[in-house]
Amino acid sequence: MSNLSAFNGYQPTWCPGCGDWSIGIAIKTALAQMGFTPSDLIVVFGIGCSGNMNDFLNAYAVHGLHGRGLANAIGAKIANHKLPVVVVAGDGDTYGEGGNHFLHACRGNHDITVIIHDNSVYGLTTGQVSPTAHQGAKSKSTPYGLPEQPVRPLHIALTQGASFVAQAFAGKVPQMIELIKQAINHRGFSVVNILQPCVTFNKLQTYQYYLQRTFDLDENHNKTDLKSVLSFVQKAYEEERFPLGVLYQVEKPVYTDFLQVLKDSTLVDKEKDTKTVAKELLKEFL
């Protein structure tokens, strides 16, 4: 256990009662319990209320563009695959603007942890629907109701190749801390979808709503059988219930395992004689 307060940046500006508070504390606690200091990892933040954690959580950090955090994280991991890389992003970041990156990050099994604040609204732009909002949801951008069904993040992560898929609830901090730790410890692409009420803009998915509809996974839950996990997740979706815990976890090669040049050293630590290499390559053109 390292010093938790070392991670403290500025005093957060989140609304009183916002789920971001507990998620922020859970992340710091998890990192401290794992023995990390702010110099030991790279954290990439998205844009939104969740992304604003950039100023509240100390680390070597990127606060990039909306939706692009995963893409930055993948590049950073390739450059220095010995450093843990964590992405802190929202549901708009991950399932909307950056949906394509999420799909391909799962598929690449990059050794990155992504913590998604899933509150079904765009809080920072004052409450429009997010990709996980319910069909029919009324908001400033959908005054007559949202025509689309919600994105199903767990389904996507599971079917596209993520090797660790978990779900947490911002109202259950101790479990959230454990799940974040397991996700960071997992070698491979680890997804933690955190259900989070937005007390200001989301009057539907409240703490009460989630308290009634979330449930812990059974001790006997088989987290390595993709087929059964998928049907389990689908059943929960149909019943509008939300399982909490590690839904799926398998070991498989990560993206950088396939990169031969990373076998002996990280890219950032390589010593090279580029002139000799260039002269050798020039021979191909003679």
Add this chain to the structure above:
Amino acid sequence: MSDFLWKIGGEAGFGIMTTALQFSKLAVRCGCYVFAYPEYPSLIRGGHNTFEVLLSDKRKNTSKDRIDFLVCLNKDTYTLHKHRLAKNAVVIFDKSEFEIEQTAELRLIEFPFNQIIKEEKAKEFMKNMLGLSASACILGIDKSVVEDMVRSTFADKGEEVIELNLKFVNYGYNYINQNYSEYKIDLLSSKSSKPLAVLTGNDAFSLACVLSDCRFYSAYPMTPSSSVLSTLAKWQIKADMVVRHSEDEIAVINNALGASFAGIRSAVGTSGGGFALMVESLSFAGVAEIPIVVFLSQRPGPATGMPTWTEQGELMFAVHAGHGEFPKIVLAAGDISEMIEITVKAFNLADKYQTPVIVLSDKFLSESLFSLDSDKILSLIDNSNIDRGKIIRQTNSETYLRYKDSADGISEMLIPGQKGFFYQANSYEHLEDSHTTEDSEPRVQQVNKRARKIQTYLKTDFQLPKVFGNLQESKLVFVSYGANKGPILEASRILAENDMQTAYIHFTHLYPLDEQRLKTEVFDKINKPLVLVENSSRGQLAELLREQAGITIDKKILKYDGRPFYPIEIINKLAEVL
């Protein structure tokens, strides 16, 4: 020898590109310089592919209008090019496919491509080897040179492939020797001991990436930049770098920015459409001060445009790309040696100024084959340097400020990892310590700090355009950038032979521009007409010079049909614009 243009054409998918590369390599082995330009439609099969190769005893980075030797692997090749045939041009064709009326103006060679393919039960693309060897025989190339070439080209394909190709080389030589020995031209009968390298603009960029210690290159395939991705991907083990084909161009640049943040030199490559997708992230690189090299190879737009053709329609887009105000550097090369120099410099500038640097190319430069003495390239390699500027692995100060205000606008960039420190690469406006701010004073401080990099660049790294010829003695002065350099210099040479002296102002450092120096050291000295030459409909370099330096050029030779300039076109157009 006078310049000689060899051209081969045939159906797409039948190896025209490979054959032209082999022909070019044969020619340089016979002591000849080459410049070769491919034309092909945006499809894989059918359609019509051509490759023309200029042979010259001097280095000329241009083709010419008149074709001296045409190899027709199908009828289209003849119908599409007969108007360009020079007097006494050699034309190889197969009578079983189409007929050409005999005239005294042409040296027609009826070559039984189809019959040989049928008798040998060979694949259709083997016609290429017949065309190549028949051409080599006519031009006086010693058969052993062709045989050596076959052995080295197909070394990894096995003995059977080599034997088959050698057999077809024999067919070509025997048929010409027996039937058309009177048409032989003694053009390439000598052998050269001096090695010439043959590479495209994209090859030169790729080589310079390796030389510059670029450790991460990401891209999404887009003509005409794609061969950089495939070349670097092929080299990644030897070059000890990671080459990633990302899911889209937004991922491409954000992968590279993540890698650059983590401490390694990173670059991306694309064409206009992909670059458009990268533009928001370019602005992120600008404010977060992350080094990045962007290779932008232009093709005719708008939108999908004409994917496999050439144009210079994106200069102003490159210069103005990105929302908000941030420093950016745009460089362009005119040939392969400049491409190596400019690229090495681009990586150094990206690191020094911790900001995006764009290397501008176009299809004409990216995919044409240039020849150059390999000693020249070796000396470019030996004289290159890697300067990472204020990028550091360790800071000795007690408090580290990522965006510390400084006289030159540049702050130390600490590669993540040093214990006891942390900071953000922040896309929001920020304080010196990298925390987000919306306050007035630090906002102005950081805007000024970033803008100061431009002043530092102009003082220390900007280079005035290169001037070819004598500005005072010339009747007119051409102005351009990129691979137009080749056709313009050749047009100038031809004009000089006809007693008309001209000069050429060639830009490599396109943005930002030093208005004062451009005026006092170059343009104020000229009292002759300026003529812009550009592959675009607007003449964007003239727009840029007026916007950034108050220099006006109203005479323009513009071409925007997707084809590069021939020197003779520039000469012919002069009468219209002057």
